[in-house]
Amino acid sequence: MNLQAPNVEYGLLSPMLIIFGAAIAGVLVEAFVSRNRCYPVQLALSSAALGAAFLAVCLLRDHHGSAVMGSVTIDGPTLFLQAVILLTALLALAPIAESRLTAFAASASSVPGSAVERASIQAGSAQTEVFPFYLLAVGGLLLFPASADLLTIFVALEVLSLPLYLMCALARHRRLLSHEAALKYFLLGALSSALFLYGLALLYGHAGTLSLTGIAEALARTDQHSALAVAGVALLTAGLLFKIGAVPFHFWVPDVYQGAPTPVTGFMAAATKLAAFGAMLRIFSVALPTLTIDWRPVLWTIAALTMVLAALLTVAQTDIKRLLAYSSVANVGFLLLGVSAGGAGLTSTLFYLTAYGFSTIGAFATVYLIRGDDGREETDTRRWAGLGRRSPALSAAMAVYLLGIAGIPLTSGFVSKVAIFQAAASDGAMALVVVGALSSAIAAYAYARVIVRMFFSEPTPQTPLPAAPARSTATVVGVAAAVTVLLGITPQPVLAIAGSVGEFLG
Numbered sequence: 002m003n004l005q006a007p008n009v010e011y012g013l014l015s016p017m018l019i020i021f022g023a024a025i026a027g028v029l030v031e032a033f034v035s036r037n038r039c040y041p042v043q044l045a046l047s048s049a050a051l052g053a054a055f056l057a058v059c060l061l062r063d064h065h066g067s068a069v070m071g072s073v074t075i076d077g078p079t080l081f082l083q084a085v086i087l088l089t090a091l092l093a094l095a096p097i098a099e100s101r102l103t104a105f106a107a108s109a110s111s112v113p114g115s116a117v118e119r120a121s122i123q124a125g126s127a128q129t130e131v132f133p134f135y136l137l138a139v140g141g142l143l144l145f146p147a148s149a150d151l152l153t154i155f156v157a158l159e160v161l162s163l164p165l166y167l168m169c170a171l172a173r174h175r176r177l178l179s180h181e182a183a184l185k186y187f188l189l190g191a192l193s194s195a196l197f198l199y200g201l202a203l204l205y206g207h208a209g210t211l212s213l214t215g216i217a218e219a220l221a222r223t224d225q226h227s228a229l230a231v232a233g234v235a236l237l238t239a240g241l242l243f244k245i246g247a248v249p250f251h252f253w254v255p256d257v258y259q260g261a262p263t264p265v266t267g268f269m270a271a272a273t274k275l276a277a278f279g280a281m282l283r284i285f286s287v288a289l290p291t292l293t294i295d296w297r298p299v300l301w302t303i304a305a306l307t308m309v310l311a312a313l314l315t316v317a318q319t320d321i322k323r324l325l326a327y328s329s330v331a332n333v334g335f336l337l338l339g340v341s342a343g344g345a346g347l348t349s350t351l352f353y354l355t356a357y358g359f360s361t362i363g364a365f366a367t368v369y370l371i372r373g374d375d376g377r378e379e380t381d382t383r384r385w386a387g388l389g390r391r392s393p394a395l396s397a398a399m400a401v402y403l404l405g406i407a408g409i410p411l412t413s414g415f416v417s418k419v420a421i422f423q424a425a426a427s428d429g430a431m432a433l434v435v436v437g438a439l440s441s442a443i444a445a446y447a448y449a450r451v452i453v454r455m456f457f458s459e460p461t462p463q464t465p466l467p468a469a470p471a472r473s474t475a476t477v478v479g480v481a482a483a484v485t486v487l488l489g490i491t492p493q494p495v496l497a498i499a500g501s502v503g504e505f506l507g
Contacts, residue, residue: 010068013061013075016054016083017147020140023050027133043132044098050136051094054143055087065506067149071212074149074283077502081351082146082279089271089358090139092481095473096264096366097135131171134164135268142272146279149287150211151201151237154280158197158244161276162190165269169261174377182260189243189253197240203233213288220291234292237284238299245277247337248307251330255318258326263378266322267365270329271358274336278354281340282347283505293343300341305433307334308440315447321368321380324447325361328406331444332357335437339421342428344504349420351499356405356413356488363481364402366474367395370467379465382451387460392467396455398482403448405485408441413488420496 011018023046030042058080065076141161148154166187172179205211207229208219220230239250246254258266289296311331318324332353339350371388373379389396405412418441422434470478488495 008070010066013064013066013068014073015057015061016087017140017143019050019054019057020136020143023047024133024136024140027136031130031133039129043129044094047094047098047132047136048091051087051091051139055084055091058084058087067506072150072153073144073147074506075147076504076506078279078282078347078351078505079147081499081502082275082354083143085355085358086139086142086272086275089275089362090135090142090268092359092362092366092477093264093268093271094135095471095477096369097131097262097268099471099474100262100264100369128171131168134168137161138164138168138268139272142276145276146283148280148283149213151204151213151216152211154284155194155198155201157276157280158194161273162194162244165265165273166190168265169257169269171265172260172262175260178260179262180260182257185253186257186261193240193243193250195240196236196243200233200236200238200240203229203236205233207233213284216288217290220289225291226295230292231295234289234296238296241277241281241284242303245274245281245333245336246330247303247333248310248330251307251311251333254330255323255326258329259320259322259380263322263365263369267362267369270325270365271361274329274333275354275358278336278340278350282350285340286343286347286505290343297341300337301430301433304334304337304341305436307331307337308437309334312440312443315444318447319381319383321382321451322365324382324451325364325368325406328444328448329361331440332406334440335418335421338425338430338433338437341430342424345427346421346424347502347504348496348500349417349424351502352492352496353417353421355495355499356417356485359481359484359488360402360405360413363398363478363485364406366477366481367399367402370395370470370474370478371465372467373463373465382454384461384463384465385451385454386458387455387464388467389456390460391464395467395478398478400452400455401482401485403452405489407445407448409445411486411489413485413492416489416492416496 027043027046030039030046034042061075061080067074138161141157144157145154145161148157166183169186170180170183201211204216207223207227208216210216210219243250258270261269285296308331311327311334315324315327315331318327336350336353339346339353368380369378371379401412405414408414408418418437422437426434
């Protein structure tokens with residue numbers, strides 16, 4: 002029997018190959034480079050890999066097609082999502098790298114000797130293993146929306162999830178909380194993977210193939226409402242809803258966001274949403290268009306529950322990381338409106354994901370810089386009274402992010418929500434538009450309360466004094482704030498790019 006060798010289209014896969022290659026190189030760096038040199042080498046390698054991968058995505062803008070025997074598809078929406086994932090990953094790298102180096106500042110400062118000796122101890126003790134984990138997660142994120150069959154989607158899901166489980170446990174302070182967050186994320190992530198895999202098996206039993214286009218063809222010519230097909234789609238959807246944190250699968254989100262290192266939380270909140278919603282858009286538009294009448298009401302119901310419950314819970318939060326966590330859940334509800342709108346909601350969903358990614362990275366980078374007298378992050382917003390007087394620039398940036406997340410005009414969040422609401426209204430979901438608007442108004446109270454406390458309250462002895470950031474982290478905060486404002490004032494260029502990417506290739 003003659004076996005055909007698989008044809009690997011290296012050009013189409015180049016962004017992912019660059020990232021995975023750099024991750025493997027990072028593991029070798031950990032093994033063979035001395036500890037004093039490991040940190041700068043890993044940082045340079047990670048930065049260069051992300052930049053090269055982004056350049057490769059740009060060069061592929063006119064080169065679409067399938068790769069690896071049809072298991073990966075490179076098309077306009079995929080390249081758009083990969084570009085935004087790489088940009089957000091590049092921004093998230095700065096605070097992650099700084100946190101790995103400065104985590105040892107307190108312990109190094111207590112060591113007797115000169116400043117040079119303490120700096121050497123600090124640099125030699127930096128947790129550089131985070132860089133290969135980070136690149137592996139980014140590689141999985143790039144593969145997730147490009148996967149053209151369910152098995153590849155599952156592999157991508159595991160590749161991006163496993164490094165994140167480990168990264169959540171790397172906090173130096175509040176170590177028990179960090180380990181608890183990692184354990185919860187791992188256990189519930191394993192549950193979501195099991196649901197997805199069970200749904201995959203049932204759909205394979207019905208269609209006889211794992212290809213998204215093959216499933217669509219099988220559903221078109223067979224009984225679409227068979228028990229295997231319906232159960233498979235339900236379990237598949239539940240697994241994805243777990244991963245994005247939609248109600249009622251959201252219980253892990255606030256605990257994991259609070260316990261994980263803040264820079265890791267920012268990356269996880271932004272980049273995983275981009276990849277997961279990209280995969281959802283591909284699955285529902287390519288594999289399940291004939292079942293739209295079945296899954297659309299389900300997504301509408303989940304979107305409504307997610308928006309309302311998350312908005313109400315946001316108001317009750319005093320910890321900024323939990324507040325942003327429930328805000329993330331609320332944004333999932335808005336994004337589900339775009340997914341349920343089908344092709345009409347693709348442009349608005351892509352723009353929303355872009356705006357949300359930059360705002361979220363900036364918000365968590367800012368939270369990372371707000372510290373108490375003991376040098377640890379101060380996440381209790383009740384102690385932020387008068388923060389605007391102690392650090393006007395940082396407080397202003399935080400206000401911009403909160404206003405953007407709330408959807409206030411002249412911010413990216415306002416344009417994002419208007420675009421999503423227009424897509425939902427054109428799809429016949431006007432009632433959900435009203436629910437979304439009311440939910441936004443409720444959640445806006447929680448964001449406004451933080452802003453008022455920062456700028457219109459007198460400082461107290463408990464008011465934190467923001468840390469002097471590294472230049473790279475300060476740049477991240479500034480760039481993310483600028484993008485949040487620019488996308489609110491002049492969104493047309495990004496909307497035009499999102500509108501020109503076309504549909505997902507079958």
